[in-house]
Amino acid sequence: MKEFNAFLRKEFLHIFRDRRTLLVLIGLPTMLIVLFGFAISTEIRNVSVGLCVPDGDMTALRLMDKIDRSRYFTYVASYQSEEDIDLAMKRGEIDVALMFGDGFSSGLYSHDGSEVSVIADATNPNNASMEVMYLSSIISGYFREEFSAGMSGQTAGALVPNIRMLYNPQLRSSYNFVPGIMGLILMLICSLMTSVSIVREKETGSMEVLLVSPVKPINIVLAKMIPYLVISSAVLVIILLLTIFVLKVPVAGSFFWMILVSLIYIILSLGLGLFVSTVVKTQIIATLICGMIFLVPVMMFSGMLYPIESMPVPLQWFAQIIPAKWYIEATRKIMIEGVSVQYVTTEILILTGMAAVVFAAAVIKFKDRLE
Amino acid sequence: MSETDSIVICGLKKSYRKDLPPAVDLQEEVRIRKGELFGIIGPDGAGKTTLFRLLATLVLPDGGSATLEGLDIVRDYRKIRTLLGYMPGKFSLYSDLSVRENLEFFASAFGQDIERNYALIENIYGRLKPFENRKAGKLSGGMKQKLALCCSLIHSPAVLFLDEPTTGVDPSSRRELWENLAELKESGMTIVVSTAYMDEANRCDRVAMMKSGRFLTVDSPSDIISGFGKRLFAARSDEMFRLLQDLRAVPDVDKCYTFGDTHHFTLRDCSHADAAVLASQLASCSGHRNVEVKEIRASLEDCYMNLEEK
Numbered sequence: 001m002k003e004f005n006a007f008l009r010k011e012f013l014h015i016f017r018d019r020r021t022l023l024v025l026i027g028l029p030t031m032l033i034v035l036f037g038f039a040i041s042t043e044i045r046n047v048s049v050g051l052c053v054p055d056g057d058m059t060a061l062r063l064m065d066k067i068d069r070s071r072y073f074t075y076v077a078s079y080q081s082e083e084d085i086d087l088a089m090k091r092g093e094i095d096v097a098l099m100f101g102d103g104f105s106s107g108l109y110s111h112d113g114s115e116v117s118v119i120a121d122a123t124n125p126n127n128a129s130m131e132v133m134y135l136s137s138i139i140s141g142y143f144r145e146e147f148s149a150g151m152s153g154q155t156a157g158a159l160v161p162n163i164r165m166l167y168n169p170q171l172r173s174s175y176n177f178v179p180g181i182m183g184l185i186l187m188l189i190c191s192l193m194t195s196v197s198i199v200r201e202k203e204t205g206s207m208e209v210l211l212v213s214p215v216k217p218i219n220i221v222l223a224k225m226i227p228y229l230v231i232s233s234a235v236l237v238i239i240l241l242l243t244i245f246v247l248k249v250p251v252a253g254s255f256f257w258m259i260l261v262s263l264i265y266i267i268l269s270l271g272l273g274l275f276v277s278t279v280v281k282t283q284i285i286a287t288l289i290c291g292m293i294f295l296v297p298v299m300m301f302s303g304m305l306y307p308i309e310s311m312p313v314p315l316q317w318f319a320q321i322i323p324a325k326w327y328i329e330a331t332r333k334i335m336i337e338g339v340s341v342q343y344v345t346t347e348i349l350i351l352t353g354m355a356a357v358v359f360a361a362a363v364i365k366f367k368d369r370l371e
Numbered sequence: 372m373s374e375t376d377s378i379v380i381c382g383l384k385k386s387y388r389k390d391l392p393p394a395v396d397l398q399e400e401v402r403i404r405k406g407e408l409f410g411i412i413g414p415d416g417a418g419k420t421t422l423f424r425l426l427a428t429l430v431l432p433d434g435g436s437a438t439l440e441g442l443d444i445v446r447d448y449r450k451i452r453t454l455l456g457y458m459p460g461k462f463s464l465y466s467d468l469s470v471r472e473n474l475e476f477f478a479s480a481f482g483q484d485i486e487r488n489y490a491l492i493e494n495i496y497g498r499l500k501p502f503e504n505r506k507a508g509k510l511s512g513g514m515k516q517k518l519a520l521c522c523s524l525i526h527s528p529a530v531l532f533l534d535e536p537t538t539g540v541d542p543s544s545r546r547e548l549w550e551n552l553a554e555l556k557e558s559g560m561t562i563v564v565s566t567a568y569m570d571e572a573n574r575c576d577r578v579a580m581m582k583s584g585r586f587l588t589v590d591s592p593s594d595i596i597s598g599f600g601k602r603l604f605a606a607r608s609d610e611m612f613r614l615l616q617d618l619r620a621v622p623d624v625d626k627c628y629t630f631g632d633t634h635h636f637t638l639r640d641c642s643h644a645d646a647a648v649l650a651s652q653l654a655s656c657s658g659h660r661n662v663e664v665k666e667i668r669a670s671l672e673d674c675y676m677n678l679e680e681k
Contacts, residue, residue, distance in 0.1 A: 002479055002482055003479055003480055003481075003482055005479070006475070006476050006479030006480055007476075007480070009476075010465070010468065010472075010476050013467070013468055013472065014465070014467060014468075017467045017468075018467065204463070204465075204466070205459060205461045205462070205463035206463045206464060206465055208429065208457075208459045208461075208463050209457065209458075209459065209463045209464070209477070209522070209523070210480070211429060211452075212427055212428075212429065212452055212455060212457040213452060213477070213480040213481055214449060214452045214453045214480075214481065214482075215480055369428070369429055369430060369431060370424060370429040370430050371430055371431070
């Protein structure tokens, strides 16, 4: 025990002597979460809308006024024909346009009804479908108001879908991003921290004297992990505070389980870093492996950017071994959906199992000789 | 194995790569007694460091075996590590920890505390005491070496390995180190030390001359010198470089090599030339001025140079 305490003390001293690295370790996640949470957003804002109303129909203009007042759209200009709209879109003046047919208002009361075309620039299909969805919901909302005020009863037969967006009623993208970003940042920071820790001693040569002492591999690995676990917990608290108070994403479910799942994930990530550190020979390679090789699968296969369900089957299998996938799923459930813990037991068990395997691998791979 | 042997090497072989000759390739049996100060001398690349790492259980041998205090270096490596002190050639302590913290760490890593074995390092640590709170990385070369020695001694090892402890250290620190080693030897510690400086080897009880992974000879310095069976001369003239060529051209001369500011050469066994004859021969035939030739006693380095070619 005395030996272990000496090791632990030494590791803490290493970390706190190196103030600059410590600052990066705490500053980097803070910066990333704010950056991802604010700047990288899939929401649409200030979309430029063009209008084509050949006969200056009043209903059409009132509708346009309502669209312009919403915070998603801005009215830009009126055009005479479809060709003009096409040209304006090519010039980049507008992203989306509304084209009304002749006699729009009178048509509304006729048997055939009247038509409005929504034309969107689908160069970016995600944005285009989002813009179209928002526009149509404004349009149908407008007519529901108009008609219920003016001619109640007549539209009763019409089918109006009642759409409710559960758990994220405002469709804020930060609800989707925060669990993903947490999974990404914790994995990145934690594995980076520990990945250099053992290999640094190999590089400076202190491993040579360390190994000649009767210390056991498991003690070295544990002593390397514990100080970083403390730092990671601080990082976790900072991230949670930022999400709740700055990004305004509340933890809907149990705070306790949220922290517990995160701690399991942190230990798993620290273990991965230690494993890398026991295998490679230089700090540069350790950093590259954690920064590049770990980062890409976490981005691609964790369900953070692309839904796993829509991937080809072999890739779906591959996604199952990505720890971040399970963590992000668990966080979405606890943080956003707010479900109770029995619905996340699978994720918790899988993460715990992975952590155990990774740690065993790091201890086994730790060579107590120089080769 | 007898009770008095501390280290017994029964042939040891280690090669790092298949296409390279082995780094260590000892074929004979070598016994190092308890409480002996044993020197390994040889040039860079002779395999000294690899031999230390083999004996310190840091690398596994490809062939042969060795025991330390009766413990096998492969099988009982955990036990060996508790009674071994090892100071690598490269400074290997923690530069960001202070002198005191380094010492404390290495004491605790062996489950000891500084007080218990302080007597052992008192003489060496006394010089470091004023710098106790300085970071190890900010110490001078000699001070680093002293600290490293303290750290390898703090658990009171039975066997101490020092890999080139005097490389890059100033002459007075070197002398101090050898004095310290002599004191430690008095306490009964077995000490194996490697060096590239032949003059230091005289302080060892026995030395092994190492070259290309092999021991050329293992004996006490005085026996090695008295076993030098040839006549040895030192020569000097105004044109040292040409003198080397000309000496090598003399039929009586067997081996000739630069030694400090003179050239040393040995004569063939059948030759009966003496210093004066050789000097006049060099002056008249090759036109050297201020030629000085005198017969000298061999040093360890001369022995090493002449052993090499066997």
